[in-house]
Amino acid sequence: MELDGNIIGIIKEEKEENYDGLRVNEIVTYKKEEALKMVKFDIEKENTLFEELSSKDKNKVILAKKLHDKEIKLVNFSKGMLKKDIEYFQNLFKKITNYGRKVILIDKSGDIFLNCVDHIYVFDEDKIIYETTTIFDKYLEKYIDLPKIVEFINRSEEQGIRLDQYTELDELLKAIYRIKS
Protein backbone atom coordinates (compact mmCIF):
# COMPACT_ATOMS: atom_id res chain seq x y z
CA MET A 1 0.00 0.00 0.00
CA GLU A 2 1.48 3.34 -1.09
CA LEU A 3 1.17 6.04 1.58
CA ASP A 4 1.49 9.78 0.88
CA GLY A 5 4.32 11.79 2.38
CA ASN A 6 8.00 11.58 3.20
CA ILE A 7 7.52 11.40 6.95
CA ILE A 8 4.32 9.54 7.65
CA GLY A 9 2.52 9.19 10.99
CA ILE A 10 0.51 6.06 11.61
CA ILE A 11 -1.83 5.35 14.49
CA LYS A 12 -2.35 1.63 14.90
CA GLU A 13 -1.64 -1.21 17.25
CA GLU A 14 1.66 -2.79 16.24
CA LYS A 15 4.22 -4.88 18.08
CA GLU A 16 7.55 -3.24 18.82
CA GLU A 17 10.63 -4.81 17.25
CA ASN A 18 12.55 -7.13 19.51
CA TYR A 19 16.21 -8.12 19.30
CA ASP A 20 16.42 -9.86 22.68
CA GLY A 21 19.49 -12.06 22.95
CA LEU A 22 21.55 -9.87 20.62
CA ARG A 23 24.13 -7.26 21.56
CA VAL A 24 24.02 -3.77 20.09
CA ASN A 25 27.07 -4.43 17.90
CA GLU A 26 25.37 -7.55 16.50
CA ILE A 27 22.23 -5.58 15.62
CA VAL A 28 23.86 -2.53 14.06
CA THR A 29 26.40 -3.85 11.63
CA TYR A 30 26.39 -1.49 8.63
CA LYS A 31 28.57 1.60 9.26
CA LYS A 32 28.08 0.90 12.97
CA GLU A 33 30.07 3.73 14.55
CA GLU A 34 28.71 6.39 12.24
CA ALA A 35 25.13 5.14 12.69
CA LEU A 36 25.34 4.94 16.50
CA LYS A 37 26.87 8.39 16.64
CA MET A 38 24.13 9.82 14.46
CA VAL A 39 21.41 8.51 16.80
CA LYS A 40 23.38 9.70 19.86
CA PHE A 41 23.82 6.20 21.27
CA ASP A 42 26.58 5.87 23.86
CA ILE A 43 29.19 3.72 22.05
CA GLU A 44 30.38 2.37 25.41
CA LYS A 45 27.16 0.36 25.57
CA GLU A 46 27.76 -1.42 22.24
CA ASN A 47 28.30 -4.77 24.00
CA THR A 48 25.07 -4.51 25.96
CA LEU A 49 22.24 -6.95 25.31
CA PHE A 50 19.19 -5.38 23.67
CA GLU A 51 16.83 -6.45 26.48
CA GLU A 52 18.94 -4.67 29.10
CA LEU A 53 18.59 -1.27 27.41
CA SER A 54 16.04 1.41 28.20
CA SER A 55 13.24 2.03 25.69
CA LYS A 56 15.01 5.15 24.51
CA ASP A 57 18.23 3.28 23.81
CA LYS A 58 16.37 0.38 22.17
CA ASN A 59 14.72 2.85 19.80
CA LYS A 60 18.05 4.49 19.02
CA VAL A 61 19.56 1.09 18.18
CA ILE A 62 16.63 0.16 15.92
CA LEU A 63 16.96 3.48 14.09
CA ALA A 64 20.74 3.06 13.75
CA LYS A 65 20.18 -0.40 12.23
CA LYS A 66 17.74 1.03 9.66
CA LEU A 67 19.44 4.36 9.05
CA HIS A 68 20.46 3.50 5.48
CA ASP A 69 17.23 1.71 4.50
CA LYS A 70 15.06 3.22 1.77
CA GLU A 71 12.03 3.05 4.03
CA ILE A 72 12.54 3.39 7.79
CA LYS A 73 9.63 2.06 9.84
CA LEU A 74 9.73 2.81 13.57
CA VAL A 75 7.19 1.49 16.07
CA ASN A 76 6.58 3.54 19.24
CA PHE A 77 9.79 5.43 18.66
CA SER A 78 8.75 8.15 21.13
CA LYS A 79 8.66 5.69 24.06
CA GLY A 80 11.18 6.81 26.67
CA MET A 81 12.05 9.99 24.79
CA LEU A 82 12.05 13.48 26.28
CA LYS A 83 10.85 16.52 24.33
CA LYS A 84 14.42 17.50 23.44
CA ASP A 85 15.13 13.97 22.16
CA ILE A 86 12.00 14.05 20.01
CA GLU A 87 13.05 17.40 18.55
CA TYR A 88 16.52 16.05 17.74
CA PHE A 89 15.10 13.02 15.93
CA GLN A 90 12.46 15.03 14.09
CA ASN A 91 15.31 17.09 12.60
CA LEU A 92 17.20 13.90 11.80
CA PHE A 93 14.14 12.45 10.04
CA LYS A 94 13.85 15.61 7.94
CA LYS A 95 17.52 15.28 6.93
CA ILE A 96 17.05 11.59 6.09
CA THR A 97 14.10 12.32 3.79
CA ASN A 98 16.23 14.88 1.92
CA TYR A 99 18.16 11.85 0.67
CA GLY A 100 15.02 10.41 -0.93
CA ARG A 101 14.10 8.06 1.90
CA LYS A 102 10.82 7.61 3.70
CA VAL A 103 10.23 7.55 7.45
CA ILE A 104 7.14 5.83 8.81
CA LEU A 105 6.34 6.51 12.45
CA ILE A 106 3.81 4.15 14.03
CA ASP A 107 3.32 5.78 17.38
CA LYS A 108 1.17 6.12 20.49
CA SER A 109 2.12 9.73 21.16
CA GLY A 110 0.96 12.69 19.11
CA ASP A 111 4.01 14.66 20.25
CA ILE A 112 6.27 13.05 17.67
CA PHE A 113 3.86 13.96 14.85
CA LEU A 114 3.81 17.68 15.73
CA ASN A 115 5.95 19.74 13.36
CA CYS A 116 7.15 16.61 11.63
CA VAL A 117 4.81 14.41 9.62
CA ASP A 118 3.27 15.20 6.20
CA HIS A 119 0.37 12.82 6.54
CA ILE A 120 -1.31 10.89 9.37
CA TYR A 121 -3.18 7.63 8.82
CA VAL A 122 -5.33 5.78 11.34
CA PHE A 123 -5.47 2.06 10.81
CA ASP A 124 -7.82 -0.57 12.15
CA GLU A 125 -5.84 -3.76 11.59
CA ASP A 126 -4.75 -3.36 7.92
CA LYS A 127 -7.48 -0.96 6.84
CA ILE A 128 -7.16 2.84 6.75
CA ILE A 129 -10.13 4.25 8.66
CA TYR A 130 -9.07 7.90 8.72
CA GLU A 131 -6.42 10.14 7.23
CA THR A 132 -5.43 13.76 7.63
CA THR A 133 -2.53 16.09 6.93
CA THR A 134 -2.51 17.86 10.28
CA ILE A 135 -2.14 16.94 13.93
CA PHE A 136 -4.53 19.85 14.66
CA ASP A 137 -7.35 17.72 13.26
CA LYS A 138 -9.78 17.36 16.18
CA TYR A 139 -11.08 14.04 14.91
CA LEU A 140 -7.71 12.46 15.78
CA GLU A 141 -8.54 12.89 19.46
CA LYS A 142 -10.69 9.78 19.11
CA TYR A 143 -7.59 7.68 18.44
CA ILE A 144 -4.66 9.36 20.14
CA ASP A 145 -3.84 11.88 22.88
CA LEU A 146 -3.03 15.04 20.95
CA PRO A 147 0.01 17.13 21.92
CA LYS A 148 -0.97 19.35 24.86
CA ILE A 149 -0.50 22.57 22.91
CA VAL A 150 -2.93 21.26 20.28
CA GLU A 151 -5.39 20.23 22.99
CA PHE A 152 -5.16 23.73 24.47
CA ILE A 153 -5.81 25.42 21.09
CA ASN A 154 -8.74 23.08 20.36
CA ARG A 155 -10.28 23.65 23.82
CA SER A 156 -9.86 27.41 23.39
CA GLU A 157 -11.75 27.23 20.11
CA GLU A 158 -14.60 25.51 21.93
CA GLN A 159 -14.70 28.61 24.17
CA GLY A 160 -14.96 30.82 21.07
CA ILE A 161 -11.28 31.82 20.99
CA ARG A 162 -9.66 31.11 17.67
CA LEU A 163 -5.90 30.78 17.89
CA ASP A 164 -3.46 30.05 15.08
CA GLN A 165 -1.91 26.59 14.94
CA TYR A 166 1.00 27.39 17.23
CA THR A 167 3.48 24.64 17.94
CA GLU A 168 5.72 26.50 20.39
CA LEU A 169 4.77 27.73 23.86
CA ASP A 170 6.47 31.10 23.37
CA GLU A 171 4.38 31.92 20.29
CA LEU A 172 1.23 30.82 22.07
CA LEU A 173 2.05 32.97 25.11
CA LYS A 174 2.50 36.05 22.95
CA ALA A 175 -0.85 35.39 21.25
CA ILE A 176 -2.62 34.98 24.60
CA TYR A 177 -1.01 38.18 25.86
CA ARG A 178 -2.19 40.08 22.77
CA ILE A 179 -5.76 38.86 23.26
CA LYS A 180 -5.81 39.53 27.00
CA SER A 181 -4.29 43.00 26.90
Add this chain to the structure above:
Amino acid sequence: MKIESDKNYVILNDNIDNAFMEQFKEYPIIENLRYIDLKKKIEFFSSKTIIFRETFYYLKKEEKEEILELLIRQKINYIIITSNIEDVLYANNLVVYKDSNIVLEGSTKEVLKKEKDLKKLGYGLPFAVDLSTQLNYYDIFQKVYYDISTLVEDLWN
Protein backbone atom coordinates in the same frame (compact mmCIF):
# COMPACT_ATOMS: atom_id res chain seq x y z
CA MET B 1 14.86 4.88 46.92
CA LYS B 2 12.69 4.53 50.05
CA ILE B 3 9.09 3.68 49.27
CA GLU B 4 6.39 4.31 51.87
CA SER B 5 3.75 1.62 51.42
CA ASP B 6 0.76 3.93 51.88
CA LYS B 7 1.79 6.45 49.22
CA ASN B 8 1.50 6.65 45.45
CA TYR B 9 4.48 7.83 43.42
CA VAL B 10 5.52 8.89 40.00
CA ILE B 11 9.18 8.28 39.22
CA LEU B 12 10.56 10.34 36.37
CA ASN B 13 13.57 8.89 34.61
CA ASP B 14 14.73 9.14 31.01
CA ASN B 15 16.79 5.97 31.13
CA ILE B 16 14.57 3.21 32.51
CA ASP B 17 16.75 0.18 31.89
CA ASN B 18 16.99 -3.18 33.67
CA ALA B 19 19.77 -1.97 35.96
CA PHE B 20 17.53 0.86 37.18
CA MET B 21 14.58 -1.51 37.69
CA GLU B 22 16.66 -3.82 39.94
CA GLN B 23 15.81 -1.70 42.99
CA PHE B 24 12.10 -2.51 42.53
CA LYS B 25 12.48 -6.26 42.11
CA GLU B 26 10.55 -7.03 45.32
CA TYR B 27 7.39 -5.53 43.78
CA PRO B 28 5.19 -6.84 40.98
CA ILE B 29 6.09 -4.92 37.82
CA ILE B 30 3.68 -4.39 34.94
CA GLU B 31 4.96 -3.43 31.52
CA ASN B 32 3.79 -3.52 27.91
CA LEU B 33 0.16 -4.33 28.76
CA ARG B 34 -2.56 -2.54 26.81
CA TYR B 35 -5.68 -1.12 28.45
CA ILE B 36 -8.04 -4.12 28.35
CA ASP B 37 -5.44 -6.61 29.57
CA LEU B 38 -4.18 -4.17 32.16
CA LYS B 39 -7.68 -3.63 33.55
CA LYS B 40 -8.26 -7.39 33.77
CA LYS B 41 -4.92 -7.85 35.51
CA ILE B 42 -5.70 -5.20 38.12
CA GLU B 43 -9.19 -6.55 38.79
CA PHE B 44 -7.62 -9.78 40.02
CA PHE B 45 -4.51 -8.27 41.55
CA SER B 46 -3.56 -9.53 45.01
CA SER B 47 -0.53 -7.39 45.98
CA LYS B 48 -0.84 -4.09 47.85
CA THR B 49 1.59 -2.25 45.60
CA ILE B 50 1.96 -2.23 41.84
CA ILE B 51 4.69 -0.80 39.64
CA PHE B 52 4.05 0.40 36.10
CA ARG B 53 7.20 0.38 34.00
CA GLU B 54 6.37 2.78 31.17
CA THR B 55 2.95 1.12 30.93
CA PHE B 56 1.23 4.51 30.80
CA TYR B 57 2.87 5.15 27.43
CA TYR B 58 0.28 2.83 25.86
CA LEU B 59 -2.75 4.45 27.46
CA LYS B 60 -4.90 7.39 26.49
CA LYS B 61 -5.72 9.99 29.14
CA GLU B 62 -9.17 8.56 29.93
CA GLU B 63 -7.72 5.06 30.18
CA LYS B 64 -5.05 6.22 32.63
CA GLU B 65 -7.72 7.85 34.78
CA GLU B 66 -9.86 4.72 34.76
CA ILE B 67 -6.91 2.53 35.74
CA LEU B 68 -6.07 4.84 38.64
CA GLU B 69 -9.69 4.90 39.83
CA LEU B 70 -9.70 1.12 39.77
CA LEU B 71 -6.49 1.00 41.82
CA ILE B 72 -7.93 3.38 44.40
CA ARG B 73 -11.12 1.30 44.64
CA GLN B 74 -9.02 -1.83 45.13
CA LYS B 75 -6.81 -0.03 47.69
CA ILE B 76 -3.67 -0.78 45.71
CA ASN B 77 -0.79 1.67 45.94
CA TYR B 78 1.00 2.44 42.71
CA ILE B 79 4.33 3.62 41.42
CA ILE B 80 4.32 4.94 37.88
CA ILE B 81 7.75 4.89 36.25
CA THR B 82 7.81 7.12 33.21
CA SER B 83 9.81 9.56 31.15
CA ASN B 84 6.69 11.58 30.31
CA ILE B 85 6.45 14.77 32.37
CA GLU B 86 2.66 14.89 31.79
CA ASP B 87 2.28 11.68 33.85
CA VAL B 88 3.70 13.25 37.02
CA LEU B 89 0.27 14.67 37.79
CA TYR B 90 -1.10 11.18 38.50
CA ALA B 91 0.39 10.95 42.02
CA ASN B 92 1.03 13.28 44.93
CA ASN B 93 4.65 12.23 45.30
CA LEU B 94 7.33 12.72 42.70
CA VAL B 95 10.87 11.42 42.48
CA VAL B 96 13.09 12.67 39.68
CA TYR B 97 16.15 10.73 38.53
CA LYS B 98 19.09 11.66 36.39
CA ASP B 99 21.74 9.04 35.57
CA SER B 100 20.54 6.63 38.29
CA ASN B 101 20.63 9.33 40.97
CA ILE B 102 17.70 11.00 42.68
CA VAL B 103 17.95 14.71 41.93
CA LEU B 104 14.56 15.94 43.13
CA GLU B 105 11.89 14.45 45.38
CA GLY B 106 8.91 15.52 47.42
CA SER B 107 5.27 16.34 46.94
CA THR B 108 4.49 16.71 43.22
CA LYS B 109 3.35 20.32 43.55
CA GLU B 110 6.52 21.27 45.45
CA VAL B 111 8.84 19.54 42.97
CA LEU B 112 7.04 21.20 40.05
CA LYS B 113 8.00 24.55 41.54
CA LYS B 114 11.60 23.73 40.60
CA GLU B 115 10.93 24.93 37.07
CA LYS B 116 14.53 25.78 36.22
CA ASP B 117 15.89 22.46 37.49
CA LEU B 118 13.30 20.41 35.63
CA LYS B 119 13.91 22.30 32.41
CA LYS B 120 17.67 22.01 32.80
CA LEU B 121 17.31 18.26 33.31
CA GLY B 122 15.38 18.10 30.03
CA TYR B 123 12.06 17.01 31.54
CA GLY B 124 10.38 20.42 31.36
CA LEU B 125 7.03 21.00 33.05
CA PRO B 126 3.59 19.58 32.31
CA PHE B 127 1.99 21.82 29.68
CA ALA B 128 -0.75 23.28 31.93
CA VAL B 129 1.78 24.00 34.69
CA ASP B 130 4.24 25.53 32.24
CA LEU B 131 1.69 27.73 30.48
CA SER B 132 0.04 28.94 33.69
CA THR B 133 3.45 29.63 35.30
CA GLN B 134 4.43 31.74 32.29
CA LEU B 135 1.05 33.50 32.42
CA ASN B 136 1.82 34.35 36.05
CA TYR B 137 4.95 36.14 34.82
CA TYR B 138 2.74 38.07 32.38
CA ASP B 139 0.39 38.92 35.31
CA ILE B 140 -2.50 37.21 33.55
CA PHE B 141 -2.86 34.57 36.28
CA GLN B 142 -2.00 34.44 39.94
CA LYS B 143 -2.05 30.69 40.30
CA VAL B 144 -0.68 27.52 38.77
CA TYR B 145 -3.01 25.15 36.91
CA TYR B 146 -2.58 21.41 36.63
CA ASP B 147 -5.36 20.70 34.17
CA ILE B 148 -5.85 22.13 30.67
CA SER B 149 -9.66 22.23 30.76
CA THR B 150 -9.76 24.33 33.95
CA LEU B 151 -6.98 26.56 32.66
CA VAL B 152 -8.81 27.19 29.37
CA GLU B 153 -12.07 27.89 31.15
CA ASP B 154 -10.56 30.34 33.65
CA LEU B 155 -8.43 32.03 31.00
CA TRP B 156 -11.21 32.83 28.55
CA ASN B 157 -14.16 33.37 30.90
